Amino acid sequence: MSEQVNVQDAKTRLSELLARVERGEEIIIARGGSPIARLSALQAAPMRELGFVPGGSIPASFSDPLSADELALWGGA
Numbered sequence: 001m002s003e004q005v006n007v008q009d010a011k012t013r014l015s016e017l018l019a020r021v022e023r024g025e026e027i028i029i030a031r032g033g034s035p036i037a038r039l040s041a042l043q044a045a046p047m048r049e050l051g052f053v054p055g056g057s058i059p060a061s062f063s064d065p066l067s068a069d070e071l072a073l074w075g076g077a
Contacts, residue, residue: 002026004035 002025010017010029017027017039027039066074 002028002038004028004030006033007031010039 005013005017005027007029010027021027021039021041024041028035029037029039
């Protein structure tokens with residue numbers, strides 16, 4: 001999905017828009033609401049492989065809520 005931005009907005013947010021393009025998004029640049037250019041990556045963003053660390057399996061309890069003691073260690077309540 002692409003987003004359309006006006007020229008002034010694109011000039012103001014160019015770094016942010018380029019970062020989004022690097023992640024695979026496409027940006028349409030418009031003047032007065034009329035599309036005039038497409039900002040897209042020169043190369044497709046590489047697919048990131050999850051779990052690539054050898055022996056790095058994620059335990060089933062990974063997403064379980066932290067206990068009160070564990071929260072306290074992290075500075076939580």
